[in-house]
Amino acid sequence: MEEVGVYEAKTHLAELLARVERGERITITRHGKAVAELVPPAPHDPQRIRDAMERLRVARAKLGKRGIKITRAEIVSWVHEGRK
Structure with missing residues (x-):
């Protein structure tokens, strides 16, 4: 899972979302600490x-x-x- 800083996530959000749509998981960090994860939605069950x-x-x-x-x-x- 790739880690991306908050500033980079804000700047490249559309690109990050496209990657998540392809199935990637991305951790967003602030000062090196994980604060959020971008993940594909759970499949409909x-x-x-x-x-x-x-x-x-x-x-x-x-x-x-x-x-x-x-x-x-x-x-x-x-x-x-x-x-x-």
Whole structure:
């Protein structure tokens, strides 16, 4: 994995992103210390999404038995809030 300083990363961001698109991983450093990594996104995993949805369904059912109702809209709102 290549290391690139913050200034160089800022100056050559488009080139670094093109390299990441080709599968490379690049560590960005500040004063020789790693502060970030540019990596390709994780592949889409439909099973992981199904598993997460099942865990949410089970959690909603358990909470519902205790009188706590959670709507899909609330869950979607929490997901979006977590991305901020």
